Amino acid sequence: MEEQARLFEQHRSLLLGIAYRMTGVLAEAQDVVQDTWVKWSRAELAKVRDARAWLVTACSRQALDVLKSARRRRESYCGVWLPEPFHETTEDGGPVAAGVDESVSMALMLALEKLSPAERAAFLLHDVFGHEFDEIAVILGKSGPACRKLASRARAAVQAARPRFETRVEDHQRLLEAFLKAAYAGELQELKSLLAESVEMRSDGGGKVSALPDIMRGVDAVARFLVGVMHHRPQAHEGRRLVPCRFNGAPGILIHEGGRLVTALTIDVEAGRIQAIYAVRNPDKLRGLEGV
The missing domain is CATH 1.10.10.10 (Winged helix-like DNA-binding domain superfamily/Winged helix DNA-binding domain)
Incomplete structure (x- = not known):
């Protein structure tokens, strides 16, 4: 059993990466990995020719089953659905590469x-x-x-x-920081200059906290909305703390207000402008980033 556990831990982050990309929900992905471990712990190791292939097969099949049932639940999801933020590590538990x-x-x-x-x-x-x-x-x-x-x-x-x-991580980070600075300062024209004309904003509150009911499109609408919620809203400045955090393969920002994590925000960058903004606000989806 000791060797079985060692082999599983050696591949745990790979399995979590597969399960997350399959399901889009970290909690479901973690359940898939746990179920894979249960099956692996019951396997006869002497009959397994390739541990990695065995584990990937079992994990993928379990993730497929979870995904099929999850698709039905997402059809009735309240508001815009976004993937749960994924703070990924390498197979040896170290940090992922710094690129996008x-x-x-x-x-x-x-x-x-x-x-x-x-x-x-x-x-x-x-x-x-x-x-x-x-x-x-x-x-x-x-x-x-x-x-x-x-x-x-x-x-x-x-x-x-x-x-x-292709986006250089330096450009991504620079635009993210400039975007937040302009939005919180209420600098509408500066903010507009950072956004693509066809910019889209999605926010996921899961029906539990305030969020956009649908995708917001267009530089003027998005810029005015952001200034409204990040500059003019008093709560946005009470105990505000911005914590850089890499998730979903790119630089992001964790926004804390009143001592608690309220938003995980990241962007897409194309041709030197922000093409898309993603704000995960559903408290259930932020649990994996608490303490980061």
């Missing part, structure tokens, strides 16, 4: 929501985690060519929903 990781970005996670569970699994396992299609075929219970088609369809849908772009 598109494989877990808010934009990609939202694009993945439009895929079928099988398409999502095939795309993630092949394009993100580098598995061959014959391996994916075993996991999904389909043929290799069928899995190739699933991944191809998913790739096309993801690219159509969110074209890939």
